[in-house]
Amino acid sequence: MKLAFSTNAYTNHTLPEAVRRIAGHGYAGVEILGDAPHAYFPEFDADDEAALADALDDTGVAVSNVNANTATGYYDDAPPSSxxxxxxxxxxxxxxxxxxxYTKRAVDLADATGAPAVCLASGRPLPGTMPETAYDHLLDSLHDILDYAEPRGVDVGIEFEPELLVESTDEVLTLIDDVGRDGLGVNLDVGHAAVYGEDPRESIEKAAGHITGVHLEDIAGGVRGKHYHLVPGDGDLDFAAVFDALDGVxxxxxxxxxLYTYPDRPDEAAERAFEALSRYV
Known part of the structure; x- marks a missing residue:
């Protein structure tokens, strides 16, 4: 296993600068935020991709994942619930x-940078849309995305999250079975599992063989704690158990x-997180 850090903590910096700062803290990988202000795909052009490639070449870090969970750049003034x-x-x-x-453009960036996967959240059913109908839309959308991603060798990891249509380990594994495609897996956010009330170790063990990537953050209160991403060591998750379970599968x-919750202190968050977790990799 290798440690990576997401650029979504560095939204006050350009994407190339975020890559260089993350590399400077010792990380082997960087996750690219596929959204404003980094790689919002309707505006992310060839010059932006070249600047990113230069930063990756200069630092030698790999791209762990393209995070296409959000698309707040779609809005001129994004509301908090967007x-x-x-x-x-x-x-x-x-x-x-x-x-x-939009997700296909994330796949293109993953392909161009050598990232193994993109991650995608299901979203939530909007008022007036029954969950069963939303689930049918999800199946159709995923087949379309996978038809594009699989020939390019890029996996698609669904990231479950409490209060979304797909919000738990069991639900994402059911989805994977229902879709029945080798290119679909789970981007396993350990903190999301804990907030939902799952034991992170059990979530990892259930998802064995389907994990396209892992997100880590600490959670205050541990299982069923508050959904607020903290630097490891500032909450109550047992990271020794998490890494033991990942190794076990x-x-x-x-x-x-x-750690997008630290936009004003991303370097501090990156440094402290590396110090807390580098012993496990």
């Missing part, structure tokens, strides 16, 4: 198609710190 909209379960077919195409990919 995180996942337009989603792949949106009842409007045109908006749903926009998000599918044979996971040998990147473990990515996702």
């Amino acid at each position: 995180f996942f909209e337009p989603s792949v379960v949106n009842p409007d077919a045109d908006l749903r198609a926009w998000r599918v195409d 044979g996971y040998d990919g990147f473990v990515t710190l996702e």
Whole structure:
């Protein structure tokens, strides 16, 4: 296993600068935020991709994942609840198609940078849309995305989260079975499992063989704690148990710190997280 750090903590910096800062803290990998202000795909052009490639070449870090969970750049003035909209379960077919195409652009960036996967959240059913209908939209959207991603060798990891359509380990594994495609897995956010009330070790063991990537953060209160991402050591999760479980299921990919809650102190968060977790990798 290797440690990576997500650029979503560095939203006050350009993407190339975020890559260089993360590399400077000793991380082997960097996760690219596939959203504003880093790689919002309708505006991310060839010059931006070249600047990113230069930063990756200069630092030697790998790309662990392209995080396409959100698309707040879609809005001129994004409301606080906009995180996942337009989603792949949106009842409007045109908006749903926009998000599918957006995810394909994330796949293109993963392909160009050698990232093994992109991650995607299901979104939540909007008022007036029954969960069963939203689930049908999700299945259709994922087949469309996978038709594009699989020939390019890029996996798609669904990241479950409390209060979304897919919010637990069991639900994401059911989805993987229902889709029935080798390119679909789970981007396992250990903190999300804990907030939902799951034992992180059990979540990892259940997801064995389907994990496309791992997100880590600490959670105050441990299982069923508050959903607020903390630097490891500032909450109550047992990271020794987490890494032991990952090792036990044979996971040998990147473990990515996702600390978007520290936009004003990203270097401090990156440094402290590396100090807390480097012993495990």
